[in-house]
Amino acid sequence: MKVTVWYNNNDIRIEEREKPKPQANEILFKVHSCGICGSDIVEWYRLPRAPLIPGHEASGEIVEIGSSVDNYKKGDRIFVAPKIGCSNCKYCKKGHHSVCPNAKARLPGAFSEFVLIPEELVNNAVFLIPKDMSYDTATFVEPLACVVRAQKFAGIKENDNVLILGSGMSGLLHIKLALNKKAIVTSTDINENRLKFAEKLGARTFNAKEELKEKFDVVIVCSGAMPAIEQAWKAVDLAGTIILFTVPHPDKDVIVPVNDFWRKEVKIMASYYCAPDDMKEAFELLSSGKIKVDDMITHRLPLKDIEKGFKLVTEGDESLKVIIKP
DSSP: OEEEEEEETTEEEEEEOOOOOOOTTOEEEEEEEEEOOGGGGOHHHHGGGOSBOOOOEEEEEEEEEOTTOOSOOTTOEEEEOSOOOOSOSHHHHTTOGGGOTTOOOOOOOSSBSEEEEOHHHHTTSEEEOOTTSOHHHHTTHHHHHHHHHHHHHHTOOTTOEEEEEOOSHHHHHHHHHHHHTTOEEEEEESOHHHHHHHHHHTOEEEETTSOOOOOEEEEEEOOOOHHHHHHHHHHEEEEEEEEESSOOOTTSOOOOOHHHHTTTTOEEEEOOOOOHHHHHHHHHHHHHTSSOOGGGEEEEEEGGGHHHHHHHHHHOSSOSEEEEEO
16 A cells, blocks of 8 residues: 655655554554644654654545454444543543543554554544545544634633634634634734635734734634744733644743733643544534535645645645645
8 A cells, every 4th residue: 555654844755555454453444535734744843753654634434344343334434533542541531631641542644545543542533424524524623623622721702802823724723613602803824815714704814924902812822933922922911811722843942921921810821632522522513514614625635746735735825724635
């Protein structure tokens, strides 16, 4: 079978690997769609594990099941979470599945023709796709679930004044979800095409180079650029919340104005992944049509063109969501 092997953003190869055979408690599925995530192109995050097979926003069809698997069958349409908490440790019991120390099994990279789902993920990380949901739409379950979780942390509600810093894929999903909650949404970016799209969704938009005079109840940082972090400090209102959904390069020193925040009761939180309940909520939002995502898909490419896909996402000028179709 053909797989993508990522060495860096300028060295992405299609290689041949032996098609795996599922053991008793494993599942083999054929990948129909897999989205390129913004984190896939972040070299400082990925390089320590390179070379690797990337891809974690995967949907497809079960083609083989192990002899002991009885809750799924061949032909089932599925989405697979890249990892899942154990649900038994103190962190999971408090709802912090994202930091579960027992979540060691990961979905093998899905920019591949076939993927073997390990036993640890079969029972808790496999979700059946509703009949009326496309494989492409299902690739948004994980990224939307991460957005759902972050906005739970923020406690966004109707009429909250929300600022989204960065209108790429994650920022646009935050805009859609916050508008669905009937919040008042403002977004920024330096890319005019992204700002035009955000405006069509119903957000007020500003070029990120502009200085914002207004204060916001919730500020969600969806850009790793240092000016976005600095703008978050300035834009948050009294008793407001800042969510760090994206972070800068680890070599960058982030200075938090704690003296300025001391009497303002500003809450700063980071949000990294999602929990099973967030994925279930994302499924409901997508299947009900409350959150529509097809308008965000700008490119669908075969596996052989994945290098082009990575370039599109890295440059960000012509693309929103790029989906690979192995």
